[in-house]
Amino acid sequence: MNALDELRIGESLAEVTLSPVTRLDLIKYAGASGDYNPIHTIDEEAEKAGLPGIIAHGMWTMGNLAKLFTPYYEEAFIQDYSIRFKGMVFLEDVLTLQAEVTDHTDNTINFNVKAVNQEDKTVIKGKVVLSRYT
Amino acid sequence: MLTDSIGKRSEKVKNTVERGAVKKFAEAVGDLHPIYVCEETGRQSRYKQNIAPPTFPRVFDYGTIGALNLPEKGLIHGEEIYHYERPLKVGEDILCYSEVKDYYERNGKSGEMGFLLLKRYGEDLEGNLIFTEEQVVIITEAVRREMRV
Numbered sequence: 001m002n003a004l005d006e007l008r009i010g011e012s013l014a015e016v017t018l019s020p021v022t023r024l025d026l027i028k029y030a031g032a033s034g035d036y037n038p039i040h041t042i043d044e045e046a047e048k049a050g051l052p053g054i055i056a057h058g059m060w061t062m063g064n065l066a067k068l069f070t071p072y073y074e075e076a077f078i079q080d081y082s083i084r085f086k087g088m089v090f091l092e093d094v095l096t097l098q099a100e101v102t103d104h105t106d107n108t109i110n111f112n113v114k115a116v117n118q119e120d121k122t123v124i125k126g127k128v129v130l131s132r133y134t
Numbered sequence: 135m136l137t138d139s140i141g142k143r144s145e146k147v148k149n150t151v152e153r154g155a156v157k158k159f160a161e162a163v164g165d166l167h168p169i170y171v172c173e174e175t176g177r178q179s180r181y182k183q184n185i186a187p188p189t190f191p192r193v194f195d196y197g198t199i200g201a202l203n204l205p206e207k208g209l210i211h212g213e214e215i216y217h218y219e220r221p222l223k224v225g226e227d228i229l230c231y232s233e234v235k236d237y238y239e240r241n242g243k244s245g246e247m248g249f250l251l252l253k254r255y256g257e258d259l260e261g262n263l264i265f266t267e268e269q270v271v272i273i274t275e276a277v278r279r280e281m282r283v
Contacts, residue, residue: 018164025162032155032162033192037207049207058211063163063189070167070187073221074180078188082215133180 004075004109004132013068013099013111020092021056029060056089061115061124068099068113069128076130079108083126087117094118099128107132136202136237136250136273144197146229146257151222155193156186163187176224184224188216191267196232196254204250208277212249213270219263228256228264235268245275 038045168175176184
């Protein structure tokens with residue numbers, strides 16, 4: 001038995017709540033990913049684009065959400081990870097990361113995943129398929 | 135016209151999964167797990183090496199698709215889909231390229247929107263597929279007017 005075997009359909013991985021989003025988080029992600037679109041880091045550019053302020057890179061949130069699965073690296077790997085970007089993430093937003101088991105097969109475990117903000121609004125949602133090593 | 139770019143591909147570009155880049159990326163997404171950054175943990179793992187986080191392929195160079203000229207600003211990222219055959223290992227070389235899979239237009243609340251489906255590929259040097267990344271990019275009517283498409 002290992003940790004993944006004990007997960008039943010309908011059960012969730014332990015949620016993770018992130019610290020409030022800071023400008024530095026987004027500057028770091030811009031540098032690490034190479035995505036320098038200024039609507040993520042510079043107020044004036046965000047306003048010019050019609051936004052109330054800078055918004056997080058959708059891929060920053062997607063990258064954060066994947067960490068729910070990192071601890072299982074010896075048992076499985078992320079085979080499929082699909083996300084729809086549903087809502088914008090602003091500075092000071094507090095995101096909670098969630099993953100719920102939807103299906104089990106011999107070789108895979110499927111999850112519904114999402115990140116919600118402090119108002120319980122979903123900002124990204126999608127699916128993860130873990131492929132298990134046999 | 136963006137429809138003319140459907141099926142067009144970039145040349146393959148050799149990228150390396152660089153240790154420093156993996157660490158910086160893992161830190162930026164708040165996931166400094168030892169499997170990404172600690173050499174000893176990597177050696178003792180089933181991979182015999184550190185691996186890269188699943189969304190790391192953002193950092194690779196996928197070459198340019200000649201027929202495709204997208205603006206730097208004003209694009210909306212609608213969807214993102216990764217598929218992996220196995221995790222990426224730190225230090226390995228990956229051949230990357232991209233392809234325009236589809237383009238279509240739909241009427242939405244802010245006028246006629248364009249939907250561009252880009253697919254990116256990462257292969258090992260023998261040509262075995264390691265991952266694909268599909269991206270749905272939404273191009274608003276305002277941006278399309280500027281692009282004259």
